[in-house]
Amino acid sequence: xxxxxxxxxxxxxxTDCVEVCPVDCFYEGENFLVINPDECIDCGVCIPECPVDxxxxxxxxxxxxxxxxxxxxxxxxxWPVITDWKKPLPxxxxxxxxxxxxxxxxx
Numbered sequence: 542x543x544x545x546x547x548x549x550x551x552x553x554x555x556t557d558c559v560e561v562c563p564v565d566c567f568y569e570g571e572n573f574l575v576i577n578p579d580e581c582i583d584c585g586v587c588i589p590e591c592p593v594d595x596x597x598x599x600x601x602x603x604x605x606x607x608x609x610x611x612x613x614x615x616x617x618x619x620w621p622v623i624t625d626w627k628k629p630l631p632x633x634x635x636x637x638x639x640x641x642x643x644x645x646x647x648x
């Protein structure tokens with residue numbers, strides 16, 4: 542099992558999760574983060590750090606967000622690794638409760 546970043550992260554990109562990750566398995570796009578499933582050690586320390594509850598264990602990803610499992614794997618192969626905390630996006634508070642943001646991901 543691995544952990545998956547889902548819809549709530551889109552256009553927020555809080556990086557509190559990145560700062561606690563012991564294996565640097567987070568990758569950064571312009572407005573979204575993903576987890577590389579091959580590098581994640583399933584420790585779960587990232588889950589409570591996410592202020593928008595965007596990270597789930599793969600088995601617990603909500604049914605309507607299962608597509609994020611493959612998306613995390615795909616994008617972690619092309620985006621650069623992120624290892625340090627950064628400020629969230631300026632619009633993070635505005636988008637924190639918005640749902641169905643898949644089409645807003647900038648690849």
